[in-house]
Amino acid sequence: MGRTALVTGGASGIGQACAERLAEDGLSVVTADLAPGADLRLDVTSSAAVEEAAADLAVDVLVNSAGIIGPNKPFTEVADDEWAATFAVNVTGVFQMCRAFVPGMVARGWGRVVNVASIAGKEGNPNLAAYSASKAAVLGLTKSLGKELADSGVLVNAVAPAVIETPMNAATAPAVLERLVSLIPMRRMGTAHEVAELVAWLASDRCSFSTGAVYDISGGRATY
Ligand SMILES: NC(=O)c1ccc[n+]([C@@H]2O[C@H](COP(=O)([O-])OP(=O)(O)OC[C@H]3O[C@@H](n4cnc5c(N)ncnc54)[C@H](O)[C@@H]3O)[C@@H](O)[C@H]2O)c1
Numbered sequence: 001m002g003r004t005a006l007v008t009g010g011a012s013g014i015g016q017a018c019a020e021r022l023a024e025d026g027l028s029v030v031t032a033d034l035a036p037g038a039d040l041r042l043d044v045t046s047s048a049a050v051e052e053a054a055a056d057l058a059v060d061v062l063v064n065s066a067g068i069i070g071p072n073k074p075f076t077e078v079a080d081d082e083w084a085a086t087f088a089v090n091v092t093g094v095f096q097m098c099r100a101f102v103p104g105m106v107a108r109g110w111g112r113v114v115n116v117a118s119i120a121g122k123e124g125n126p127n128l129a130a131y132s133a134s135k136a137a138v139l140g141l142t143k144s145l146g147k148e149l150a151d152s153g154v155l156v157n158a159v160a161p162a163v164i165e166t167p168m169n170a171a172t173a174p175a176v177l178e179r180l181v182s183l184i185p186m187r188r189m190g191t192a193h194e195v196a197e198l199v200a201w202l203a204s205d206r207c208s209f210s211t212g213a214v215y216d217i218s219g220g221r222a223t224y
């Protein structure tokens, strides 16, 4: 029987490209998003909504791409609710999706989870403290689940993109984007399709001896 993938943040950017690429590989893909255009309207910050979705849907592949950039300002100016909102989507959302959907994968003996983190979670970015810290948390979660599930048939990995051309960056000031691109040895933004290619590999049988790992997709930035 064919496999089913669930892609959060699947209505836009990297999530949308992942959904398209996984469909090319023959998976049945369900996109989940707050925004219109997804197959399933889902707020990943709501544990009740996530549990309800998991009760209705068995998935073999989970791609956690839903995310927000959060406050772009000096850390001393970040308000409590801005910090909390960033962690609610970027960290708690990923945790809740894994907690709800991974047990089914374990019961069936096969699964792939791919978390979309960021180079910001490895390096930190000035004026993006909440975002950078949240993505570092996603890396910790990925490493922890990878080890916890290592003998279950379920592999959990993360990708760490540098700046990618997507709607997330539409509101970013050109000077900020220029600085982010200047950190990339290849001197360009990546595309969502380039990220999706790596995600598709991590979501497949072609990836078989890797778990709890972080894959940079960053034009040469931060390979440590
Ligand atoms: N674009 C970049 O430069 C870049 C770089 C590194 C990592 N990332 C990460 O890639 C992922 C995708 O980002 P993107 O660039 O495609 O952005 P995007 O804004 O195009 O897509 C993000 C999607 O997440 C959805 N979303 C936000 N909050 C949600 C919630 N509570 N529940 C469900 N869906 C929600 C949005 O509606 C949107 O459709 C994010 O996790 C982001 O942090 C992006």
Ligand SMILES: O=S(=O)(O)c1ccc(CO)cc1
Residues within 6 Å of the ligand: 069, 118, 119, 120, 125, 128, 161, 162, 163, 164, 168, 169, 172, 180
């Ligand atoms: O992943 S990063 O290159 O650090 C990064 C930071 C901010 C933004 C938003 O414009 C995108 C990527």
